[in-house]
Amino acid sequence: xxNKLNKSMMVCQMLFGLSFYGVLVSLTRxxxxxxxxxxxxxxxxxxxxxxxGPLFAIAGGFIADKLxxxxxxxxxxxxxxxxGYLLLVLGATTLHVPMAMAGIALASYGRGLMSPSxxxxxxxxxxxxxxxxxxxxxxxxxxxxxxxxxxxxxxMITLYIGFSGGFAxxxxxxxxxxxxLITLNKKFKPLGKPIDTEHVSLRAWGIFxxxxxxxxxxxxxxxxNMDVGQNIVYAIGVAAIGYFVFxxxxxxxxxxxxxxxxxxxxxxxxxFFVYYGQMMTSMNIVAMNTLKGELFGxxxxxxxxxxxxxxxxxxxxxxxxxxxxxxLEQNNIHxxxxxxxxxxxxxxxxxxxxxxxxxxxxxxxVAIRPEVFLAVHFFQAMAExxxxxxxxxxxxxxxxxxxxxxxxxxxxxxxxxxGIVGAALSTNIALEKGQQLTxxxxxxxxxxxxxxxxxxAVVMIGVALAAxxxxxxx
Numbered sequence: 001x002x003n004k005l006n007k008s009m010m011v012c013q014m015l016f017g018l019s020f021y022g023v024l025v026s027l028t029r030x031x032x033x034x035x036x037x038x039x040x041x042x043x044x045x046x047x048x049x050x051x052x053g054p055l056f057a058i059a060g061g062f063i064a065d066k067l068x069x070x071x072x073x074x075x076x077x078x079x080x081x082x083x084g085y086l087l088l089v090l091g092a093t094t095l096h097v098p099m100a101m102a103g104i105a106l107a108s109y110g111r112g113l114m115s116p117s118x119x120x121x122x123x124x125x126x127x128x129x130x131x132x133x134x135x136x137x138x139x140x141x142x143x144x145x146x147x148x149x150x151x152x153x154x155x156m157i158t159l160y161i162g163f164s165g166g167f168a169x170x171x172x173x174x175x176x177x178x179x180x181l182i183t184l185n186k187k188f189k190p191l192g193k194p195i196d197t198e199h200v201s202l203r204a205w206g207i208f209x210x211x212x213x214x215x216x217x218x219x220x221x222x223x224x225n226m227d228v229g230q231n232i233v234y235a236i237g238v239a240a241i242g243y244f245v246f247x248x249x250x251x252x253x254x255x256x257x258x259x260x261x262x263x264x265x266x267x268x269x270x271x272f273f274v275y276y277g278q279m280m281t282s283m284n285i286v287a288m289n290t291l292k293g294e295l296f297g298x299x300x301x302x303x304x305x306x307x308x309x310x311x312x313x314x315x316x317x318x319x320x321x322x323x324x325x326x327x328l329e330q331n332n333i334h335x336x337x338x339x340x341x342x343x344x345x346x347x348x349x350x351x352x353x354x355x356x357x358x359x360x361x362x363x364x365x366v367a368i369r370p371e372v373f374l375a376v377h378f379f380q381a382m383a384e385x386x387x388x389x390x391x392x393x394x395x396x397x398x399x400x401x402x403x404x405x406x407x408x409x410x411x412x413x414x415x416x417x418x419g420i421v422g423a424a425l426s427t428n429i430a431l432e433k434g435q436q437l438t439x440x441x442x443x444x445x446x447x448x449x450x451x452x453x454x455x456x457a458v459v460m461i462g463v464a465l466a467a468x469x470x471x472x473x474x
Contacts, residue, residue, distance in 0.1 A: 001126065001127070001131045001134075001135060002135070003125060004184075004187070005125040005184065005187055005188065006122060006125035006126065006135065006139075008180055008181075008184055009118070009121070009122050009125065009139075010138075010139050010142040010143075011177070011180060012078070012177040012180055012181060013118070013139060013142055013143045013146070014142050014143060014145050014146035015146060015173045015174070015176055015177040016078075016081070016114070016143070016146065016173075016174075016177060017143045017144060017145065017146025017147035017148075017149075017150060017311070018146035018147070018149050018150045018170075018173050019081065019085065019146075019150065019169075019170035019171070019173035019174050019177075020081070020107070020111070020147075020150070020170070021146070021147040021150035021151050021154075021311070022149075022150030022151070022153070022154040022166060022169065022170050022173075023085065023088065023107070023150075023154075023166075023167060023170050024046070024049065024050060024150075024151070024280060025150065025151040025154050025155060025304055025305060025307060025308070026154050026155070026158055026163055026166050026167070027042075027045070027046050027049060027104075028042055028046055028280075028284055028285075028288070028304055029155075029158075029163075029304060030092065030100075030163045031045055031046070034092065034095060034163060035095065035097060035100070038430065038432070038433050039285060039430035039431050039432075039433075040427040040430035041226070043281040043282070043285060043423055043426045043427055043430060044226045044230075044423050044424070044427065045104075045223065045226065046280050046281060046284075046423070047277055047280060047281045047419055047420065047422060047423025047424075047426065048222065048223060048226065048229065048230075048233075048419070048420060048423060049104055049107075049108065049223075050277060050280050050419050051233070051277065051415060051416045051417075051418070051419020051420050051422075051423070052108045052219055052222060052223075052229075052233065052416060052419075052420075053107070053108035053109070053110070053111030053112050053115070053416075054111065054112065054115055054411075054412030054413070054415040054416045054419070055112065055233055055236060055237065055412065055413060055415075055416030055417075056108065056109060056111075056112025056113075056215055056219070057111075057112045057113075057115035057116045057408075057409040057411075057412030057413070057416075058112075058236065058240045058406070058409045058412070058413060059112060059211060059215055060073060060077075060112045060113040060114070060115055060116050060117060060409060060412075061116040061406040061407075061408065061409035062211075062406060063113065063208060063211065064113075064116055064117040064120070065195075065403065065406060066195075066204075067195075067200070067204045067207060067208050068195070068200060068204070068208060069195040069196035069197075069198075070116075070117040070118075070120050070121040070196060071117075071121060071181075071185070071188045071189060071196050072196070072200070073113050073114075073116075073117040074113070074114060074117045074118055074121060074181060075178065075181045075182060075185075076110075076113060077110040077111070077112075077113035077114035077117070078110065078114075078174050078177045078178040078181060079110075079178055080106050080107065080109050080110030080113065081107055081110040081111075081170075081171075081174035081177075082171050082174040082175050082178060083106050084102075084103045084104065084105070084106030084107030084108075084109075084110060085103065085107060085167050085168070085170045085171035085174060086103070086167075086168075086171050087099055087100070087102050087103030087106060088100055088103035088104065088107075088164075088167040088170075089103075089164045089167045089168045089171065090103075091103055092162070092163040092164040092167055093164045098224070101220055101223045101224055102220055103167075104219075104223055105216050105219035105220040105223060106216060108219050109212065109215050109216050109219060112215065112412070115408075115409065115411075115412040116406070116408045116409040116412065119136070119392050119396065119408055120396070120408060121188065122136070122139065123396055129396075129397060132393065132396075133393045133397075134322055134326060136389050136392065136393050138319065138322060139389075140314065140385060140388055140389045141314060141315045141316075141317070141319060141385075142315075143311075144310075144311035144312075144314035144315045145311070145315055146311075147308075147310075147311035147314070148308050148311035148312045148314075148315060150170075150308075151305055151307050151308035151310075151311060152301075152305050152308035152312075154166050154169075154305075155302035155304050155305045156300070156302060156305075157169070218232070230420055230424060233416055233417065233420045234417065234420070236416075237413050237416060237417040240409070240410065240413050241263070241266065241410070241413065244259070244262070244263070244406070244407075244410060245263070247259070247403060248260065251400060255400050258398040258399070258400075259398075259399075259400070259407075261394075261398060262395055262398065262399065262407055262410060263410075264338065264467050265337060265338075265341075265391050265394060265395060265410075265411075266410045266411070266413065266414045267414075267467075268338065268341045268387075268391075268460075268463070268464055268467060269341075269387060269391055269411060269414035269415070269418075270414040270417050270418045270421075271418070271460050271463070272341065272344060272345065272348070272383070272387050272418070272460075273387075273414060273415050273418035273419065273422070274418040274421055274422040274425070275348050275351075275352070275380065275383075275422070275453065275457065276380070276384055276415075276418070276422075277418055277419045277421075277422030277423060277426075278422055278426065278453070279307050279310055279377075279380070280307065281422060281423050281426035282422075282425075282426035282429055282449065282450075283306075283307070283355070283373075283376075284304060284306070284307055285426070285429065285430070286355075286359070286368075286429070286446055287303045287304065287306035287307070287373060288303040288304050289303075289366070289431075289437045290359075290362065290366055290367060290368045290437070290442065291303040291306055291367075291368055291369075291370055291373060292365075292367035292368070292369070293367070293369055293370060294370065295370040295371065295374065296370075296371070299370075301370050306370065306373045306377075307377075309373055309374050309377035309378075309381075310377045310380065310381050310384070311381075312377070312381075313377055313378045313381030313382070314381045314384060314385055316381075317381050317382050317384075317385040320382075320385075321382070321385045321386055321389070322389075325340075325390075336468045337390055337391065337394040338464050338465070338467040338468035339464070339465065339468045340386050340390050341386065341387055341390075341391070341464045341467075342461050342464035342465045342468065343383075343386060344382075344383035344384075344386040344387050344464075345383065345457050345458075345460045345461045345464055346383075346461055347379040347380065347382045347383035347386075348379070348380060348383045348457045348460075349454055349457035349458050349461065350379045351375075351376045351377070351378075351379035351380040351383070352376075352380075352450055352453045352454040352457055353454045354372065354375055354376050354379070355372070355376045355450050356447060356450040356451045356453075356454050358372045359442055359443065359446045359447045359450060360443050360447035360451070361443075362439060362442050362443060363439065364439050366437055366438065366439055366442050391411055392408060392411055395407050395408055395410070395411060396408065425449075428445075428449055429445050429446055429449050
């Protein structure tokens with residue numbers, strides 16, 4: 001089952017998690033303190049950074065399917081991460097906002113290239129679909145090792161080496177991953193589709209560079225004009241789904257039904273990742289404003305590093321979820337993917353219910369212990385492992401071969417749409433510059449917001465269960 005190639009890919013994935021989430025966890029304070037952004041504007045930028053990259057997996061899927069192949073696309077993505085983080089270093093050093101935005105745009109482009117190409121190439125390192133389905137949750141946990149280390153350590157590291165030093169460290173991690181992929185070039189190529197072994201024409205390279213330039217320019221514009229950028233995300237997402245529907249009518253009925261189940265998964269995933277996006281936006285702001293004390297009384301924890309508890313639990317959750325579903329199958333209990341997502345929403349409802357309770361009953365000191373966030377992230381992480389690993393595996397199992405990467409990119413479209421929606425919702429709890437958080441504001445504004453999210457999570461349990469009845473395949 002395990003071999004040098006899938007192990008090497010997991011190393012690259014871990015380095016991606018370390019570098020990307022190290023940058024992500026640093027951006028909130030960077031924009032609030034060094035660039036003097038408001039809470040609302042900061043949440044939109046950080047939420048967009050987490051969301052816009054997956055949106056451009058649409059173009060990444062096209063590039064991998066039609067122009068360069070999965071291996072070349074994945075390799076170029078790590079080069080884009082490297083350059084993007086270096087631009088962030090320059091932006092942080094000079095406090096030059098356009099330079100920082102350019103770095104974010106390039107890193108987002110790299111993520112868009114990586115999102116569809118990584119799982120399709122990773123799948124081919126396994127002998128069977130079943131081995132891949134059992135291995136992918138483990139890969140998810142390995143990615144979260146990097147994410148945990150990045151989110152926990154970077155807030156403390158930047159105290160000593162500054163934001164520019166932290167961004168430079170992320171660039172170094174991306175360079176190492178790029179080196180690993182390049183050195184294994186000859187071993188990866190035979191695993192791909194024919195396009196991975198064929199010579200790339202000058203015309204294909206020309207289309208790739210033109211498309212890449214347009215993508216990076218568009219992302220830069222979106223980050224610089226978030227009001228307009230928000231609508232662009234919606235338009236691109238709807239267009240991608242519309243194109244997928246168009247493709248449905250060009251295949252035979254059996255494939256059309258399978259593609260219909262992918263649309264159902266896309267809808268449920270979009271709804272779920274609205275909650276995931278809260279971790280980088282509303283939950284992060286709440287933690288920065290209310291988290292007090294050390295975890296268990298002795299583990300140091302920067303408030304913005306509270307989100308590191310998510311990948312910590314994901315590392316634990318990956319093997320647990322993989323083992324659980326494997327045992328169920330051994331006992332001839334086969335749950336549909338929609339039913340598994342319904343279970344994920346149960347975890348989400350519990351997570352946000354806990355947060356709602358402790359915010360609504362917060363004392364006059366407006367302080368919440370780190371252990372509360374640890375419990376919240378435990379349940380949300382279990383939900384994330386289910387959705388993050390099972391949905392991609394499902395899409396790969398039913399997608400027509402000729403649009404495999406594009407089909408996987410719909411998962412990223414769901415993340416992008418939900419990220420922007422979630423970031424926009426989060427601005428409802430943003431404080432004005434200089435405004436002090438009081439017990440009343442926390443209990444009403446924060447409490448009512450998370451109470452609404454809890455109620456909607458309960459509603460989504462029923463929606464997911466209803467979706468499972470629409471088709472036995474999903």
